[in-house]
Amino acid sequence: MIGKASLLEAIAGKNRGLLATAADKQAILSLVAQLEDRNPTPRPTEAADLLDGNWRLLYTTSSELLGIDSVPLFKLGQIYQCVRVKDAKIYNIAEIGGLPYLEGIISVTATFTPVSERRVNVRFDRAISGLQRAIGYESPNQYIQQIETGKKFFGIDFKIENRDQKGWLDITYLDEDLRIGRGNVGSVFVLTKN
Numbered sequence: 001m002i003g004k005a006s007l008l009e010a011i012a013g014k015n016r017g018l019l020a021t022a023a024d025k026q027a028i029l030s031l032v033a034q035l036e037d038r039n040p041t042p043r044p045t046e047a048a049d050l051l052d053g054n055w056r057l058l059y060t061t062s063s064e065l066l067g068i069d070s071v072p073l074f075k076l077g078q079i080y081q082c083v084r085v086k087d088a089k090i091y092n093i094a095e096i097g098g099l100p101y102l103e104g105i106i107s108v109t110a111t112f113t114p115v116s117e118r119r120v121n122v123r124f125d126r127a128i129s130g131l132q133r134a135i136g137y138e139s140p141n142q143y144i145q146q147i148e149t150g151k152k153f154f155g156i157d158f159k160i161e162n163r164d165q166k167g168w169l170d171i172t173y174l175d176e177d178l179r180i181g182r183g184n185v186g187s188v189f190v191l192t193k194n
Contacts, residue, residue, distance in 0.1 A: 003031065003034050003035045003038060004035060004175075004178060006031050007028070007031040007032065007035055007190070008058075010024070010027055010028050010031055011028055011058055011059040011190060014028075014059060015076075016057055016058065016059055016060055016065075016066065016076070016079065017059050017060050017061060017062075017066055018066055018069055018076065020059075025061065028059065029061075029188065032173075032180055032188055032190065035173050035180065036172040036173050036180060039172065039173045039174065040174075040175050041173075041174040041175065042117065043117040043118070044117070044118050044171035044173075044174040044179075045114035045116065045117055045118060045119070045120055045171065046114075046117060047174060048085040048086075050174050050175065050176060051083055051085055051171070051174065051179075052083055052084065052085040052086075053082070053083060053193050053194070054080055054081075054082045054083075054140050054141070054193070054194040055080065055081045055082070055083065055179055055191035055192065055193055055194065056078060056079070056080055056191060056192055056193075056194045057078075057079035057080070057081065057189065057190070057191050058190045058191060058192055059188075059189075059190040060079075060187060060188065060189050060190070061186075061187050061188045062183070062185075062187035062189065063187075064185075064187075065079060065094065065187075068094060068096065068106065073098045073099060073102075074096050074097070074098050074104070075096065075097035075098055076094065076096065076097070077094070077095030077096055077097045077103075078094075078095045079092075079093070079094045079095070080092070080093045080094075080140045080194065081093075081189075081191060082140050082141075082144055084144075088111055088112050088113065089109065089110070089111060089112070090109070090110045090111075090112055090122065091107065091108075091109050091110075091140070091143075091144050091147065092107060092108045092109075092110070093105065093106075093107045093140055093143065094106045094107065095132070095137075101133065102131060103131065103132045103133070104129065104130065104131055104132060105128070105129060105130065105131075105132050105135060105137050105143075106128075106129040107127070107128045107129065107143070108124055108126070108127050108128075108160075109124070109125050109126040109127075109128075109147060110122045110123060110124045110125055111123050111125055112169075115168070118170050118171050118172065119168055119169070119170050119171075120168065120169055120171070121166065121167075121168050122166060122167050122168060122169055123166045124160045124166065124167075125159065125160055126147075126157070126158070126159050126160060127156065127157075127158055127160060128147075128153050128155065128156065128157045129155055129156045130153060130154060130155020130156060130157075131155065134153075134154045134155055135153045135154060135155055136153075140194075167183060167184040167185070168183070168184045169181045169182070169183050169184070170182045170183075176193070177192055177193045178190070178191070178192055178193075179191045179192075179193070
């Protein structure tokens with residue numbers, strides 16, 4: 001599909017949006033909109049087989065995510081959104097680079113509820129951050145397995161009790177290896193299945 005290839009080419013080398021100029025952002029958002037108009041999965045919240053899995057962030061306009069890179073000594077690594085449809089869970093995982101042996105991780109778990117054919121409401125449940133070595137982080141799957149067993153992690157690990165910590169996500173494009181979403185604060189996310 002020409003639109004998909006054009007989008008992937010436009011975001012290549014933009015470091016998830018960190019290196020995108022204003023002109024780049026405008027061109028990328030135009031390509032995103034063109035692709036959304038040709039969404040091959042009109043009811044993405046019902047396409048469990050496509051939605052389920054580990055997704056790696058290719059591009060975002062989220063200042064919250066991209067802002068992690070501006071913290072001194074932090075270098076934003078890979079960002080994953082791991083969707084477990086059967087359990088209605090989302091695991092957001094950001095790997096943080098920096099000084100040797102001080103690589104970190106920031107993650108948030110959430111529960112999602114489909115509310116339309118393309119929108120899910122999201123309620124954030126738990127936040128975990130710390131050094132990858134102290135937490136025992138090796139990969140998203142291994143980490144999620146530890147979370148699911150109820151492990152309490154060394155570092156910052158707390159339940160999010162504030163019921164106002166919620167949002168929604170529209171899944172505006174979904175195929176076997178590409179997903180585009182738009183969040184409640186206006187951010188765009190382009191992810192590839194890992």
